[in-house]
Amino acid sequence: MEIEVTNExxxxxRENKHEIERRFRDLEGLERTLRVLKLRLLLEGKDRVEKKLAEMRASYAELVEFEKMAKRDKEFLMAFRKELSEENKRLRAELEAMKK
Incomplete structure (x- = not known):
């Protein structure tokens, strides 16, 4: 088992070396130490999960906004296409009228 610790x-x-050694010799102290380590591990896991959840929420919000923007763009392009089609129809009619 590997435990990572910060410099602090x-x-x-190091400052509490004797206290730590005493705890490891004492079964209750060892159990307390293990509970503290387990709690710290769980809290770190909780922090990682919360961070990932926040990232996922942000990504989801971006995706929803992108979807709305894509829908607006599609509606705009469809309206523009309709205008072009009507303009094209009108110009063809004018061209036909000029040929006659």
Missing amino acids: ELKAI
Whole structure:
């Protein structure tokens, strides 16, 4: 098992070396230490999950906004296409009238 500690935690461990060694010799102390480590591990996992959830929420919001923008763009292009079609029909009619 590997445990990662920050520089501050390492300094605290060195300062409390005798207390830590005493706890490891004492079964109750060992159980307390294991509970503290387990709690810290769970809190770190919770933090990672919360961070990932926040990222996913942001990504979802961006996706929803992109979808709305794509829908607006499609509606605009369809209206523009209709205008072009009507303009094309009108110009063909004028061209036909000029040929006669």
